[in-house]
Each structure stands twice: as structure tokens, then as C-alpha cells.
Amino acid sequence: MASIRLILPSQRRYAEVFQYGGGIVQFNVSSLLQQHTGAMREYVIDDDVRIDGERHHLTGLARMDRTPDGIFVRGEMRGSFKTECSRCLRPIEIPVVVAFEEEYVPTVDVVTGGRVDPPEGREEAYRINERHFLDLEEPVQQYWAMAVPMAPLCRQDCAGLCPVCGQEIAGAAHRCTDDEIDVRWAKLRELTSRRG
Ligand SMILES: [Zn+2]
Ligand SMILES: [Zn+2]
Numbered sequence: 594m595a596s597i598r599l600i601l602p603s604q605r606r607y608a609e610v611f612q613y614g615g616g617i618v619q620f621n622v623s624s625l626l627q628q629h630t631g632a633m634r635e636y637v638i639d640d641d642v643r644i645d646g647e648r649h650h651l652t653g654l655a656r657m658d659r660t661p662d663g664i665f666v667r668g669e670m671r672g673s674f675k676t677e678c679s680r681c682l683r684p685i686e687i688p689v690v691v692a693f694e695e696e697y698v699p700t701v702d703v704v705t706g707g708r709v710d711p712p713e714g715r716e717e718a719y720r721i722n723e724r725h726f727l728d729l730e731e732p733v734q735q736y737w738a739m740a741v742p743m744a745p746l747c748r749q750d751c752a753g754l755c756p757v758c759g760q761e762i763a764g765a766a767h768r769c770t771d772d773e774i775d776v777r778w779a780k781l782r783e784l785t786s787r788r789g
Contacts, residue, residue: 618638618640618642618651618655618728618729618730618733619726619727619728619729619730620636620655620657620726620727620728620729621724621725621726621727622657622664622697622721622725622726622727623703623725625657625659625664626659626663626664626699626703626721626725627703627704628659629659630659630660630661631658631659632658632659633656633657633658633659634656634657635654635655635656635657636654636655636656636657637653637654638651638652638653638654638655638668638670639651639652640652642672642730642733642734643730644733644734644737644738645734649672649673649674649689649737650672651670651671651672651691651733652670652671652672653668653669653670653671653691654668654669654670655667655668655670655729656668657727660696662696662698662712662715663696663697663698663699663718663721664696664697664721664727665694665695665696665697666693666694666695666696666697666727666729666732667693667694668691668692668693668694668695668729668732668733668736669690669691669692670690670691670692670733671688671689671690671691672688672689672691672737673686673687673688673689674686674687674689674741674745676745677745678745678746678747678751679744679745679746680746680747680751680752680753680754681747681751681752681753681754681761681763682754683747683761685745685746685747687741687742687745689737689740689741690740691733691736691737691740692736692740693732693733693735693736695718695719695732696715696718696719697718697719697720697721697727698711698712698715698718698719698720698721699720699721699725700720700721700722700723701723701725703725719731719732751763755767755769756778756781757769757773
């Protein structure tokens with residue numbers, strides 16, 4: 594269940610609205626849209642977000658500023674990602690920081706209810722939907738993907754697996770000597786250079 598809390602106690606009444614959408618990070622911004630440029634809200638995020646079919650728990654802050662065109666969102670959230678070390682294949686959990694700044698523009702005018710087009714040259718901007726919900730799921734997914742390393746390591750100097758026996762080189766059970774490993778690497782090099 595979503596548990597997004599507002600920092601300002603006077604705005605607690607919105608808390609219920611955020612449950613809408615099945616626990617994804619959505620905000621009803623109709624009242625912020627009705628305010629003047631410069632009005633600001635801050636939301637504490639403590640929520641599960643679906644990324645690549647998996648739920649990830651994120652905690653952090655989303656700050657929303659009313660702009661002439663819409664709402665500028667600054668998000669900074671932290672989560673973690675279970676994967677395996679790309680060298681030794683040991684299961685690891687790595688911290689992920691999702692930080693982004695994006696301006697959302699409305700789909701309908703909050704006062705008249707009429708449709709509005711995005712400003713000139715901003716056709717690709719994130720949209721606040723026709724019910725005035727601002728959904729952070731898409732940028733969270735996008736920035737999450739950028740924050741997760743391509744080749745995660747259990748530690749920077751992980752020695753990986755032995756090419757001779759397949760054991761972890763730094764592990765207590767590993768018995769091969771450096772000479773054996775060097776011989777195997779030399780053979781490998783010979784093979785690849787012959788192919789090339
Ligand atoms: Zn490792
Ligand atoms: Zn070995």
C-alpha cells in the first residue's frame with residue numbers, strides 16, 4: 594500500500610487521494626495547479642514502485658514547484674537492487690539513488706477543464722493527466738535504469754573466479770597457485786591470438 598506522507602500537516606487531507614493507482618507514486622496536483630507561480634509542496638516518499646516487473650521500495654523526497662507552464666518536480670529517492678557480482682557471481686544488494694528534475698505540463702486546464710496543448714517545443718514533456726494526477730512512475734523507472742551499474746561488483750577489487758578451477762580466487766577454498774593460473778591465461782592468449 595502506498596504510504597506517501599505530506600510534510601505540511603495542513604495538507605494531510607490529500608493523503609487519501611494518493612492511495613489511488615495501486616501504490617504507484619501519484620499525486621493529485623489540482624490545488625497546486627490553482628496556485629500562483631512559485632507555490633511549492635514537498636512530499637515524503639516511502640513507497641513501493643514497480644520497475645521492470647519487480648517492486649522496489651523507495652524513500653526520499655519530491656519537491657514540486659508551480660511554474661508558468663506546469664509543475665517542476667525535483668525528486669531524490671533511494672532504494673536498493675538485488676543482483677549478483679559481475680565477476681564472482683556472489684549475490685549482492687547495491688544502493689541506488691534516483692535523482693531527477695522534470696517539468697510536468699497539464700493535459701487539461703484546471704480552471705476551465707478545457708484541453709491544453711504542451712507549450713511550443715515541449716511536446717515530449719511529462720504530462721499531468723486529465724484528472725490532475727502527476728505520476729512519478731515513468732521518470733523513476735527511467736532514472737533508476739540509468740542509476741543501476743552495468744557491471745555491479747561486490748567490492749571494487751573483487752578478484753572474480755579462477756579460470757582454472759572456477760572457484761572464487763579470493764575465497765578460502767581456493768587452492769590454485771599463481772603459476773597454474775598464469776599458464777592457463779597464457780594458453781588462452783595463444784588461442785585468441787591464433788584466431789585473430
Ligand atoms: Zn565479486
Ligand atoms: Zn583455481
